[in-house]
Structures are given as structure tokens and as C-alpha cells.
Amino acid sequence: MNPIQQILYKYPLMILDGAFSTELERRGCDLNDPLWSAKILMENPEIIGAVHEDYFRAGADCVITASYQATYEGFMKRGLTKQEAKEFIQLSVRIAAQVRDHFWENPENRINRPKPLVAASVGPYGAYMADGSEYRGDYGLTQVQLMEFHRERMNTLIEAGPDILACETIPCLVEAKAIVNVLEEHPQVYAWISFSAKDGERINSGERIEDCARWLHTHPQVVAIGVNCTPPEFMESLIVQIRKGTDKPILVYPNSGEHYDAQTKNWHGCSSGLCYGDSAKKWFEKGAKLIGGCCRTTPQDIREIAVWGRK
Structure with a gap:
């Protein structure tokens, strides 16, 4: 059964977690590496679990695993065997599930x-x-080539x-199509598709996000559509545009508002300057039902969402 639908049937909002790499760096991890946060799966997986726990305690109804940059190709370039790469990719899921299950054992965390x-x-x-x-x-790359990669x-x-x-x-839409085609090889599996926007x-x-949403709308295994790793000032407009193409739940988890330089791998500028929780409430009022944070956001930002989202 669609897990997002199960939550939204009972609750008006599903709270996502926030930035993962930001929290790893705050704990002293060096992520200046082609594997980025995925290298911590090899070096210190306990820290990954600690970040997940922080977000659960902040109020997140969902944590996203440390597999964003965890690929067979990336690990094997580092000298790992294919089996070792598989174990690290799956470790990302096991860590998150173990932390979640331990968190949920405490009745006080179920309120x-x-x-x-x-x-x-x-x-x-x-x-x-x-x-x-x-x-x-x-x-x-072609759609077929992207399917082979994913x-x-x-x-x-x-x-x-x-x-x-x-x-x-x-x-890009061609990559979303490739991912959905692979997803449909597993009829019992659900996914959300979240774009980065300019x-x-x-x-x-x-490409127009309205057109992307319209294409994804016809694929039932895609159970939410939205945007992430995008400046927060674009969220309200993007929500409106997505709604033109679908009535599926909309998710948004923008970055803090700072600008990322892919060449220097540094962040520049200031955050949006607004209380993250107040901004998130505006996105909710526009129609977003799954809200969290991406790069440079923190457990405190997620806690601010939970302040009004849990009422």
C-alpha cells in the first residue's frame, strides 16, 4: 500500500528530514570527495545513524538514506569489489531502518x-x-543509457x-522517465520524484515542471511529485505549477537559500533570512503536503515545521 497515502489519510502534513551532509560536516566529516556523504558509509556509519536520530527527534516523519551518491560505479572506482559496493548501498537502508525502529520502541515517541x-x-x-x-x-545520455545506470x-x-x-x-525529464521505467519493473514499489529547479x-x-508533473501523473507508482535542492523563494510558484499537472501530493524540500558553486564545491551568500518554519507553513498553505529541507538546513529547521505541523 502507498505509504505516503497512509500517512496523509490521518495527518495533514508529512514532515521530511533536512540536510544530511551539513550535519555530517558539523560532526567533523570531510566530504570533499567524489563519493560525498556515501564515503561515511565506509568510514563511520555510526555517525549516519546519529544524524537520522537527530531528525526523528526533531519531528521528521521520514528520513532519507545516505545513498544519494552511493553507486556501484563510484564505490568500484575506489577499489571496492562489486559485492562490497552492494553491501554499502544496502547498509544505508539498514542504518536508517534500525534507528527508526529503535526510536519507535519508545511509546513517548509515538504521540x-x-x-x-x-x-x-x-x-x-x-x-x-x-x-x-x-x-x-x-x-x-539517452533514456536507455540512464535506465542502465539506475x-x-x-x-x-x-x-x-x-x-x-x-x-x-x-x-531533466528524460532521467525521470528512465527512473520510472525501472521502477515499473517492480510493481509493488512506490517512489517520489523530486526535481531540481532553476x-x-x-x-x-x-523544461517546465508542469509538463513533468503531467507526465508523472499517469504513473501510479509515483506517489508524490515535487522539488528539492532549489532556493526557497521559488517554492510557492513551483507548487502552483506542479498542481496544474497533477493532483498527487506535492513535496518540497528546498535548500537554505545559499548558492552552491559546483566548481569550488563551496556555498556562498546568505540563507533566506526567514524563519524556516514560517516559510514552510506558506508552502503548506499553497498545497505542499510533504515538507522538509535540503542542503544547509538543520534539525532546528525541521523542529520549526513540527511546531505548527503537529497541531
Whole structure:
């Protein structure tokens, strides 16, 4: 059964977690690496569990696994065997599920909230490239080639038993189509598709998000559509545009408002300056039903959403 529908049937809002890499760096992890946060699966998986727990305690109804940049190709470039790569990809799901289950054992953590979900992150091809192309979508690959890239990792994540797949930061419709085609090889599996956007109407490839939503609307295994890793000032407009193409639940988890330089791998500028919880309430009023945070957001931001979202 569709796990998002189960939550939204009982609750008006599903709260997602916030930035993962930001919290790892705050704990001293060096992520300046082609594997990015996925390298912590090899080096210190306990820290990954600690970040998930922080977000559950902040009020998240769902955590996203540390598999965004975890690919067979990436791990094997590092010298791992294929079997070792598989084990680390699946470890990302097991860590999140174990932390969730331990959290849920405490009756005090069950008050006025659903049992949290584990969403297995499926990052775009550009994340594996580690060159910022997930913010452009100019891969030059066909849909079939993208299906071949995503298939084995998606199969591996599905085998680990997450509640849902979080197909996120997708910059172009052809990649979304490739992912959905692979998803449909597993009829009992559900996913959300979340695009990265360049403005209030278009995803990073330049395609209209309304058209993307309209295409995804006809595919029942895609149970929510939205945007992430996008400046918060575009959220309200993007929600309106997505709603033109679908009546499925809309999810938004923007970054903090700072600008990421893919060449220097640094963040510049200031955050939006608004209370994150207040901004999130506006997105909810516009029609978003799943709300969290992406790059540079924190457990405190998620806690601010829970303040009004749990009423």
C-alpha cells in the first residue's frame, strides 16, 4: 500500500528530514570527495545513524538514506569489489531502518505522529559524476543509457526493503522517465520524484515542471511529485505549477537559500533570512503536503515545521 497515502489519510502534513551532509560536516566529516556523504558509509556509519536520530527527534516523519551518491560505479572506482559496493548501498537502508525502529520502541515517541518512513535516496546520474551536472541536466545520455545506470542500484536498494524510494534532485525529464521505467519493473514499489529547479517554473534542464508533473501523473507508482535542492523563494510558484499537472501530493524540500558553486564545491551568500518554519507553513498553505529541507538546513529547521505541523 502507498505509504505516503497512509500517512496523509490521518495527518495533514508529512514532515521530511533536512540536510544530511551539513550535519555530517558539523560532526567533523570531510566530504570533499567524489563519493560525498556515501564515503561515511565506509568510514563511520555510526555517525549516519546519529544524524537520522537527530531528525526523528526533531519531528521528521521520514528520513532519507545516505545513498544519494552511493553507486556501484563510484564505490568500484575506489577499489571496492562489486559485492562490497552492494553491501554499502544496502547498509544505508539498514542504518536508517534500525534507528527508526529503535526510536519507535519508545511509546513517548509515538504521540501525535505516524510511524516514520525510510526513504532510499536515488540520486541523479550527475551526482555520480560529481561535477555539478545534476544542476544542469546536460548529460548527453539517452533514456536507455540512464535506465542502465539506475537499474542495478535501484534493484539493490529495493532489495534492502525501504518504505519508499526518494528519487531526488532530478534535473531533466528524460532521467525521470528512465527512473520510472525501472521502477515499473517492480510493481509493488512506490517512489517520489523530486526535481531540481532553476526558477519558479522550470527544472534545471529548462523544461517546465508542469509538463513533468503531467507526465508523472499517469504513473501510479509515483506517489508524490515535487522539488528539492532549489532556493526557497521559488517554492510557492513551483507548487502552483506542479498542481496544474497533477493532483498527487506535492513535496518540497528546498535548500537554505545559499548558492552552491559546483566548481569550488563551496556555498556562498546568505540563507533566506526567514524563519524556516514560517516559510514552510506558506508552502503548506499553497498545497505542499510533504515538507522538509535540503542542503544547509538543520534539525532546528525541521523542529520549526513540527511546531505548527503537529497541531
